[in-house]
Amino acid sequence: MSAAQRPSSPPSERTSGRERAFVFGEPKQLFGILTEPAQAVPGRPAVLLLNAGLVHRVGPHRMSVRLARALAEAGYLAFRFDLSGIGDSEARRDTLSYADRAILDVRQAMDHLEKTRGITRFVSLGLCSGADNSYFTALVDERIVGIVGLDGFAYRSPRFYLEHYGKKALRSASWVTLGKTALYRARTLRRQLRARFGTVTDGRLSWVPEAPHVRAYIREFPPRAEYVAGTNALVQRGVRMLLTYSAGMHEYYTYDGQFWDAFPYSEWKRNIQVQFYAGSNHTFTELRFQDALVQNIVTWMRTQFA
Amino acid sequence: VTPITFGTSDRFLAGLYDAPASGGRDLGVVIASSFGQEAMRAQRALRQLAIELARVKVHVFRFDFFGTGDSAGEGWEGTTAEWVENLDAASDELKDTAGVSRLAWVGLRWGAVVALKASAARADLDCVVALDPILDGPAYLDDLRQLHIDFLKNDMGPSFRPGPRGAHEELAGFPLGEPLLDEIRRYHIEQIESTKAKRLAAVVSTPRADLARLERVLQRLDPSAAIDAIQSTVEWNTEEAMTSALVPNDVIAAVVTRVTGSARRPSERP
Numbered sequence: 001m002s003a004a005q006r007p008s009s010p011p012s013e014r015t016s017g018r019e020r021a022f023v024f025g026e027p028k029q030l031f032g033i034l035t036e037p038a039q040a041v042p043g044r045p046a047v048l049l050l051n052a053g054l055v056h057r058v059g060p061h062r063m064s065v066r067l068a069r070a071l072a073e074a075g076y077l078a079f080r081f082d083l084s085g086i087g088d089s090e091a092r093r094d095t096l097s098y099a100d101r102a103i104l105d106v107r108q109a110m111d112h113l114e115k116t117r118g119i120t121r122f123v124s125l126g127l128c129s130g131a132d133n134s135y136f137t138a139l140v141d142e143r144i145v146g147i148v149g150l151d152g153f154a155y156r157s158p159r160f161y162l163e164h165y166g167k168k169a170l171r172s173a174s175w176v177t178l179g180k181t182a183l184y185r186a187r188t189l190r191r192q193l194r195a196r197f198g199t200v201t202d203g204r205l206s207w208v209p210e211a212p213h214v215r216a217y218i219r220e221f222p223p224r225a226e227y228v229a230g231t232n233a234l235v236q237r238g239v240r241m242l243l244t245y246s247a248g249m250h251e252y253y254t255y256d257g258q259f260w261d262a263f264p265y266s267e268w269k270r271n272i273q274v275q276f277y278a279g280s281n282h283t284f285t286e287l288r289f290q291d292a293l294v295q296n297i298v299t300w301m302r303t304q305f306a
Numbered sequence: 307v308t309p310i311t312f313g314t315s316d317r318f319l320a321g322l323y324d325a326p327a328s329g330g331r332d333l334g335v336v337i338a339s340s341f342g343q344e345a346m347r348a349q350r351a352l353r354q355l356a357i358e359l360a361r362v363k364v365h366v367f368r369f370d371f372f373g374t375g376d377s378a379g380e381g382w383e384g385t386t387a388e389w390v391e392n393l394d395a396a397s398d399e400l401k402d403t404a405g406v407s408r409l410a411w412v413g414l415r416w417g418a419v420v421a422l423k424a425s426a427a428r429a430d431l432d433c434v435v436a437l438d439p440i441l442d443g444p445a446y447l448d449d450l451r452q453l454h455i456d457f458l459k460n461d462m463g464p465s466f467r468p469g470p471r472g473a474h475e476e477l478a479g480f481p482l483g484e485p486l487l488d489e490i491r492r493y494h495i496e497q498i499e500s501t502k503a504k505r506l507a508a509v510v511s512t513p514r515a516d517l518a519r520l521e522r523v524l525q526r527l528d529p530s531a532a533i534d535a536i537q538s539t540v541e542w543n544t545e546e547a548m549t550s551a552l553v554p555n556d557v558i559a560a561v562v563t564r565v566t567g568s569a570r571r572p573s574e575r576p
Contacts, residue, residue: 021309021320021376031307033320033376053549056349058375061479065376085551088307088322088353248461279469281461285454285479288469 018072024081024112029090030105032081033057034113035068041075045145045305046119048109049080050102050126050133052150052283056087060127060283066294067125074298076305077119081109083133102133103140110143121145123240123305125297127283128152129219131243138239139230146240146304148297151282153221154245154252157261163254221252228263235271240304242297244275246289248282273300307356310367312399313378319392320376321369323403324360333432334365334406335565336396338417341374341384342480343453344543348414351542354553355412358562365404369396371420382474382483386416390424397428408432410565411503415543416440418508419493425501433505435564436524437557438543441516443493450477457545495523506531507564511538511557534560 018036023029049064051057057080058065068078083105085091092101106124113119123146124134131152138144222230234241245253253259256276260269275296280289313319337352339345356366370377371392373384397409410433413421418439425434440446457478459466474481506528508520517535524531540554541547 019311019318019320019376021311023307023309031309054350054551055346055548058346060346061343062346062375062381087349250462281458283461283479285457285461286469287472287474287476287479287481290479 025084025089025105025108026111029092030081030084030108031057031088032079032109033068035072035078035080037072037075037077039075040077043121044076045121045123046077046079046113046117047071047123047125047148047301048106048134049078050106050124050130051083051086052127052130054086057082061285061290063127063284063290063293066290067297070294070298071301074302076301077113077117079109079113081105099133099136102129103137106133106137107141110141114143123148123301126150132219135230138234142237144239146242146301147234148242148244148300150244150284150293151246151249152243153227154249154258155221155224155227155262156252157258159261160252160254160258164250231263231268231272235268239271241272242275242300242304243272244277244293244296246277246280246282246284248280310399310403312369312395313372313392316378317372318378319369319372319395321367321396321399322356323400324356324366324368325404326360326363326365329363330365330404330406331363332406333408333410333566334367334397334400334404335359335410335412336393336400337366337368338389338393338396338411338413338421339368339370339375340415340417341371341486342381342450342482343457343478344415345370345374347543347545347547350547350551351553351558352414354555355558355561358558359565362562362566364566365400365406367396367400367403369399371417380481382481382486384483385485386420386423386489389417389420393420393424394428397430401430410435412437412561412565414438416446416490419495422495422498422501422506425503426499427502429502431501431503433507433565433567434501434503435561436506436508437561438511439495439508439520440493441495441520441523443490446493447487447490454478460545495520498523498527501527503528505567508533509557509560509564510535511543511554512541513537532564534564536560 018038019033021033023031049068052060064080068080071078082089083102096104110122120143122144124137124144125148126134127150131149134147134149135152138147243259256278259274277289280286284290284293308323310321310323311318312321337356339348339352352368356368359366371384371389373379373381407430409430411421411431412435414437418436421434422436425431454477458468474483475487506524508524510517510533517533521533536556538554538557540552542554
């Protein structure tokens with residue numbers, strides 16, 4: 001396509017039909033891609049798709065791209081963007097913690113869409129750290145009216161311990177599995193150590209320093225009482241939540257219904273829907289689970305924010 | 307960074323242009339990534355490569371092939387033939403945008419295969435740098451299939467068995483269409499018969515047994531072709547690389563040197 005045929009767009013933006021990429025934030029350092037529905041429905045919230053860990057805006061297995069396009073197809077504006085220091089967003093040169101920085105970034109995304117599109121209601125969607133950041137941002141910003149948390153914070157119930165430890169101990173094969181798992185974990189740890197510390201050369205371990213201004217995210221679940229208080233506040237505010245858990249979270253979540261065993265609060269059931277993907281790993285690697293997840297999120301959005 | 311979209315509206319391609327900080331050279335570099343899990347793992351390293359190239363006054367354009375990354379299309383729709391056209395279109399886009407007359411390509415893994423194939427028809431190419439190129443298609447498919455199994459077993463335990471195959475073969479979370487699978491099955495690097503690039507180079511980031519084979523092919527195409535075999539301190543093509551902010555600076559430095567030709571080094575053997 002020649003320059004003359006290209007649609008004109010500002011130098012920091014690119015457009016293609018219903019997708020628009022641009023740099024935003026204050027200072028301008030965050031990078032995002034807006035996917036617009038063919039026909040916007042006034043009053044509907046926009047969906048923010050947050051990074052999972054350090055994976056850039058396309059999401060694990062490019063799932064954020066699929067989700068954004070499926071949501072736009074269903075009539076929702078979707079915005080997938082990189083938090084500062086991830087993907088193509090610049091790192092912030094400040095002293096904020098990772099958690100505070102993520103909240104600031106998400107709020108700046110909302111500020112931008114409010115200013116440029118007049119959108120004041122948002123659903124924040126994310127996997128793992130993306131779920132955590134959605135939760136923490138929702139606690140401090142009332143523009144978030146919905147959360148889709150994939151493998152977010154999980155809390156054990158008595159049955160979890162039976163499922164996790166009891167059944168395993170009764171199966172003789174589980175001891176073989178345990179051995180194999182330990183071997184896998186050891187290999188993983190060795191690869192992680194090599195990535196962090198480099199390789200042994202001439203009998204010396206070479207140290208690879210952390211990149212400047214990129215702080216590591218160490219996942220910590222809030223204490224149960226804190227989580228209950230936070231979720232209570234969100235429920236009272238009317239925030240709708242779709243919380244999904246995968247079998248990849250087997251250290252924390254092992255069976256369908258664990259969430260409600262851990263939190264048997266009837267008043268939460270009005271706002272919270274929980275789904276369990278019994279055969280899926282943490283990042284939904286298998287396409288059958290990706291397909292199901294995309295479909296279920298779109299369905300949930302349609303029922304909650306028609 | 308400046309986002310640029312090119313191609314047709316239903317098959318649009320997403321690109322990112324990094325301008326040199328000041329007074330650029332008459333040289334534009336197009337970076338062609340791979341597909342699937344490799345493209346995900348390489349994002350941070352290729353961004354850093356773009357930054358480093360821009361720092362030495364080169365115009366840089368990264369883009370996603372059709373069906374990958376931010377570009378249009380489903381993963382199973384990608385084919386090498388279309389990706390060759392995509393690389394050609396990206397090169398024209400960079401020349402239009404930056405006003406450069408000289409081009410260089412950096413291709414990663416299957417992106418290197420695309421670049422080498424496309425280089426047979428492009429006369430304005432200064433050089434092609436193949437970064438960890440694929441030499442043997444069937445062996446590459448075996449590696450990707452093993453990665454798929456390892457990926458799941460690492461998460462779910464060694465007893466895990468993947469579900470039944472759907473409409474497309476899936477490799478570590480990405481669907482591959484039959485045309486691309488067939489191209490990979492039939493590919494070996496000796497098929498590349500000619501290039502119009504003035505220089506060829508390869509950068510290899512981990513030790514590999516088939517380095518002599520790569521060298522033979524490249525030097526048949528360009529007698530002065532060079533290979534940098536590096537034992538990188540950071541393995542970009544690992545799951546751990548996705549959870550770390552580290553990038554393989556040694557590999558990036560070697561690519562920058564090869565692209566700019568500022569410090570041509572003799573071919574290195576492991």
